[in-house]
Amino acid sequence: MTSAATQNEILLQIRNLNKNFGGLKAIQDVSMDLPAGVITTLVGPNGAGKTTLFNLITGHLIPTSGTVHWLGKPLKGIEPWKIARMGIARTFQDLRLFSHMTVEENIMTVMERSSWLWQGGRTEAEKRVSEILEETQLAYKRNERAVDLAYAERKFLSLARIMASQAKLWLLDEPASGLDPRSFERFVTLLRNYAARGITICIIEHNLDIVIKLSDRVAFLDQGKLLAQGSSQDILKDPHLAAIYFGDRS
């Protein structure tokens, strides 16, 4: 499922990470690694701290304590745009598309590393945009505004943007929620292809199909704590974790 070549390298290392919001401990002493080329799924009930963990990695939130290292470099205090340029990109649960820009502009602006008037490699960029549009089957919507797309198309546009970002690590926040079965299969195939090309993917997902079909590793979070991590079979078979996931804490 993943490229073996780079699998042993630890891209992202999280150690003893904590995040408090006042008295609420949103993340408690979480330590985990994201090895290169591996698809990791973060599962857990609502409010487990999954999105908070993403926000801490991408610099949208500052940890109360603990460290996040990207390729050996600490990320604490680095602004989100710089972290993005270092090779970590993310999607959002609520998509946050550039609503009034066209599909093509949404992708093109992500590819542009700077905002200067004169950009190098324009032809290659346009070629890459076309490739991405084909891969996500959005080519026929190229000139439509994001706000005018159907729900599944918006989801694929969100994916198209991260494909254009040239990031090594993709953090996907519930990317498959609400997809119809056909779109879901296309989505799984796309992610598999990119993982095979060496992209490291970390997904927050409630859809257990994704967990089973895509994940190399699963990390289970509950109330800000990392309760377990391992293969999807091991995690999903654990009756204690299943009980927490389905809301039975007795």
Add this chain to the structure above:
Amino acid sequence: MLAYLQNIAVLFCINAMLALTLNFIMGYAGIFSLAHAIFFGVGAYATAYIAMYFTDSLLICMSASILISALLSMALALPALRVRGEYFVAASLGLQVIGVTIFSEWKSVTGGLGGMIGIPRPKLFGYVFNDDGMFLLLAFVMLLIVIGIIALLVRGSFGRSLMAIRDSESAAQSYGKHVNAVKTISVAVSAGLAGVAGSLYAFYISFINVESFMLETSILLMAMVIIGGTGTLFGPVVGAALLMSLPAALTYLPFLPPSELGTIQQIIYGLAMVLLMMFRPGGLVGGRSREKSA
């Protein structure tokens, strides 16, 4: 009659420039500023001061207006841009109040409430723009240049970054956009080009005081942008044309009492805004719908 039309045309060019530059930050970057009249004023005072005490060279006066307006906007924008949405509107209102106070109180530079009188017409390569027709040509050329600069910016990567920030600041950051830098540069460009309008205004009217740079002017400019079409290139020009020609058009309606024209004008402005927001929220040039969620 010709002089009257020329006068309206010059003022249209100046207001269209201001509406275009406000739309640059408002429509493309989502920065709703109520302080645009201040940068217009800074440009006008800078030109007036230099023209009256140093040189009437168009290039020098206008360059100084651009530079001072842009630099001042950056100094003011840096703290203000830390807040978003309606908070920035409130912060810009504060800037507007501060600006008006400085314009009316810094007597040694601005002439205080009395303003500055006797600003000479500009000189370009030895030619003095005393003829109103030639001044109109100058204003029109400057309007075209401003349109060209804004078109170049919004249709390229800078414009895409601006629109990305407008639509989702956090997503733009997550894809490597330096949001604060892009916003600050856009405010500086907008203010600098508003300085061009200010410079032309001072040269044309030959008298300026704080009355021209009050909150009402900022609101009128915002109305031009909204009526014409926020986030469209030519919308603000259409909005400016409409709002500049309306007072003149009303004077030709014989059944309206001349003493009530000002009031009727305000009612029409207000009614037009309400109807547009109801039936064509994208403005005259923009689309029918402006859904915000995606």
